[in-house]
Amino acid sequence: MTKKKSDSNIQTEIQQETQIQISSKPDEETQSISDSLAEIRKLEGVIGYIFRSEMAAKIDLNEPDKIIEYAMLSTELLDCTEVIEQQFDVGSVECIIAEGKHTKVLCIANGINRISVFMSNTCDQEKVRQKIAQAKMLYLTKK
Amino acid sequence: MMSNVCTPAFQTMISEIQKMNPDITGSFVFKENGVILAKDGFTVHDSAQKFIGSFNAIKEKSQTIGGLHALTIHSDYKEVSVTSANNHYLTMMYSKKADKRLVELLTKILVPSIVKLVDQLALKLTTEQEILPGDDNESLNYGTNEVYPDTQPGLQIQTNDQESIITNSKAQQPNIESTTKNFEKTVETLSLQDEFEQLDVEFNYKPNLPQLPENQLIVEKLGGLLPRPNTVRIDKELIDKWEDIFKNKKIEKIIVESLNKKTSCKFEPIKDPKYSDKGLIQIPEKIQNIIEVTTGGLVTIKPIISED
Numbered sequence: 404m405t406k407k408k409s410d411s412n413i414q415t416e417i418q419q420e421t422q423i424q425i426s427s428k429p430d431e432e433t434q435s436i437s438d439s440l441a442e443i444r445k446l447e448g449v450i451g452y453i454f455r456s457e458m459a460a461k462i463d464l465n466e467p468d469k470i471i472e473y474a475m476l477s478t479e480l481l482d483c484t485e486v487i488e489q490q491f492d493v494g495s496v497e498c499i500i501a502e503g504k505h506t507k508v509l510c511i512a513n514g515i516n517r518i519s520v521f522m523s524n525t526c527d528q529e530k531v532r533q534k535i536a537q538a539k540m541l542y543l544t545k546k
Numbered sequence: 547m548m549s550n551v552c553t554p555a556f557q558t559m560i561s562e563i564q565k566m567n568p569d570i571t572g573s574f575v576f577k578e579n580g581v582i583l584a585k586d587g588f589t590v591h592d593s594a595q596k597f598i599g600s601f602n603a604i605k606e607k608s609q610t611i612g613g614l615h616a617l618t619i620h621s622d623y624k625e626v627s628v629t630s631a632n633n634h635y636l637t638m639m640y641s642k643k644a645d646k647r648l649v650e651l652l653t654k655i656l657v658p659s660i661v662k663l664v665d666q667l668a669l670k671l672t673t674e675q676e677i678l679p680g681d682d683n684e685s686l687n688y689g690t691n692e693v694y695p696d697t698q699p700g701l702q703i704q705t706n707d708q709e710s711i712i713t714n715s716k717a718q719q720p721n722i723e724s725t726t727k728n729f730e731k732t733v734e735t736l737s738l739q740d741e742f743e744q745l746d747v748e749f750n751y752k753p754n755l756p757q758l759p760e761n762q763l764i765v766e767k768l769g770g771l772l773p774r775p776n777t778v779r780i781d782k783e784l785i786d787k788w789e790d791i792f793k794n795k796k797i798e799k800i801i802v803e804s805l806n807k808k809t810s811c812k813f814e815p816i817k818d819p820k821y822s823d824k825g826l827i828q829i830p831e832k833i834q835n836i837i838e839v840t841t842g843g844l845v846t847i848k849p850i851i852s853e854d
Contacts, residue, residue, distance in 0.1 A: 504612025
């Protein structure tokens with residue numbers, strides 16, 4: 404396991420002992436989404452994001468001391484999507500948005516990739532969604 | 547007890563929302579403690595409970611974003627939204643083609659306003675009940691424009707062409723003799739006796755029993771090794787309240803009524819603290835079958851009063 408750390412940007416790359424080959428070339432998709440998230444990060448009101456894929460995790464948050472709290476919330480939200488899919492006849496969940504007093508979080512389970520973008524309540528989550536969707540589209544087009 | 551007061555209001559609210567927008571394919575209201583207060587016909591109780599469990603888990607972890615005020619889920623062909631107001635949560639499922647503005651108007655403005663209002667009313671009602679037990683049963687129905695001042699409680703004066711029911715809740719204790727005397731005195735005072743005779747007046751005396759209180763409760767199965775097949779279990783608080791209202795009266799049975807059927811049965815307080823004070827009624831399977839209701843359904847109960 405290698406770990407790079409800076410003040411406001413923590414990037415974690417996890418190399419698992421057993422390498423899993425995924426036919427859909429997740430590295431390219433991951434890179435495409437990662438680039439898109441870097442762009443999203445620059446948007447006004449975006450506090451940060453957590454991006455987890457099968458092979459890597461990337462966290463970029465304004466408040467690095469709250470990483471664990473943000474990560475736990477993100478996990479619960481993504482777990483909730485599974486409950487909804489199982490319990491209600493809604494099809495596959497595209498995204499979940501949790502709104503707090505001052506902050507909201509947009510979680511997207513995109514195949515093996517798990518994306519959580521944290522932003523202020525005034526920020527337009529649709530714009531963020533579109534950018535992530537565009538990244539996916541770009542990857543599919545390349546493929 | 548507040549949940550009991552609120553439940554019919556929320557049930558009505560959900561029905562109206564459904565009527566308003568047929569694209570809404572499921573909705574339910576639940577409290578912070580996970581109790582479902584009202585749900586529509588599309589919502590399965592168990593599924594809703596599992597969702598609430600998951601929602602509460604998110605809520606626990608949401609301090610970092612300043613609590614959980616709303617949750618929206620976009621899926622392939624439906625959207626789910628949870629909005630909160632005064633520790634009550636409304637979950638709505640609607641198709642993607644639903645009018646988003648209308649849904650937003652309902653979930654973010656109208657429903658929270660109703661919830662707050664219902665909550666305030668319930669709180670007021672509960673406070674009043676605590677101060678004056680039985681006052682909530684007061685019914686004032688003057689039927690016509692005529693008002694009989696100083697008329698005594700519990701009198702129903704029926705004439706050929708008019709009916710006036712005048713009740714006064716200040717004297718809640720039924721006392722046949724004194725009421726009859728008071729009534730005669732009142733009629734004399736008002737010098738109406740002759741007029742009534744001319745009009746072929748019927749004096750129908752009814753003892754001044756408070757109006758039977760109705761409570762809407764959520765059904766839970768009464769299990770255990772040997773549950774009494776003809777006995778339901780309800781909150782002790784509710785039984786105490788009845789005893790308070792109907793002093794010197796025996797309440798041995800209650801009427802349990804579902805949407806379609808009703809039956810009378812014995813009752814006893816809920817023994818398991820897990821089920822108490824949650825607006826629940828534990829009904830054995832036999833009675834559930836009779837009144838065609840299952841766990842999670844709603845029933846109305848009222849006491850059967852018998853003379854001492």
